[in-house]
Amino acid sequence: MKKYVLLLVAVCSLTVMSAQKKVGGVELPAKVEFKGETLNLNGAGVREKFWIDLYAGGLYLTDKNSDAEKITNADKPMAIKLHIVSKLITSDKMIDAVNEGFENATEGKTAPIEAEIKRFQGFFSDEIKKNDVFDLVYIPGEGVISYKNGKEKGTIKGIAFKKALFGIWLSKKPAEDDLKEAMLGQ
Numbered sequence: 001m002k003k004y005v006l007l008l009v010a011v012c013s014l015t016v017m018s019a020q021k022k023v024g025g026v027e028l029p030a031k032v033e034f035k036g037e038t039l040n041l042n043g044a045g046v047r048e049k050f051w052i053d054l055y056a057g058g059l060y061l062t063d064k065n066s067d068a069e070k071i072t073n074a075d076k077p078m079a080i081k082l083h084i085v086s087k088l089i090t091s092d093k094m095i096d097a098v099n100e101g102f103e104n105a106t107e108g109k110t111a112p113i114e115a116e117i118k119r120f121q122g123f124f125s126d127e128i129k130k131n132d133v134f135d136l137v138y139i140p141g142e143g144v145i146s147y148k149n150g151k152e153k154g155t156i157k158g159i160a161f162k163k164a165l166f167g168i169w170l171s172k173k174p175a176e177d178d179l180k181e182a183m184l185g186q
Helices: 001-017 067-074 091-105 111-122 159-170 176-183
Strands: 020-023 026-029 029-032 035-051 053-062 080-083 133-139 142-148 150-158
Touching: 001 029, 020 035, 020 053, 020 159, 026 035, 026 053, 029 133, 035 176, 053 159, 053 176, 067 159, 080 159, 091 111, 091 159, 091 176, 111 150, 111 159, 133 159, 142 159
Parallel strands: none
Antiparallel strands: 020 026, 029 035, 035 053, 053 080, 080 133, 133 142, 142 150
C-alpha cells in the first residue's frame, strides 16, 4: 500500500510540475484561457536590464511555433503574460519601455497606430507593484484585450496594433534578444 501512495504522490508531483514553468522566480501557467480560447505556453523568459530581473514574460499560442514573423503577423488567438518581479518597475518606466518597444517594432512608423498606442499607455497608468500580472491577449475580430491582475482594462481593435504590440517582444529589434528566444521556445 505504501508503494501505491508513493507512486501516486510522484505522479501528482510530475503533473503539477508540468502544469507550470518557473521563470524569474515566479510560476507561469502552462495553459491560459481567455474568451473561450485555450492557449498553451510556447516559451517564457526574463526581461533583464543591467543584470536585474524586471519581469517574467510568457508567450501563449494555440499551437507551438518558433517563427517570430509568422506569430507576429498571424490573425490567431495569442497572449503575452508579463509577471512583474522587480520593485524598480514603475508606471512611468513601463510606459517609456512600451513607447520604445513600439518605435523598435514598427521601425519608427508609429503614426498609423498613434491613437491606439496612447490608449494602450493608459492601461499602465495605475501604480505598478511587484507581482502584478499583465495579460495582453489578442482575439481575432475583437482586438487586443489588456488585463491587469485578472481585471480587464480595455480592448484595442486592429491587426496593425496587434502586430506592433507583439513585435515589442518578437520583432527584429525586440525588448531583449534572450527573452525573444525564450518566448519562441529556443
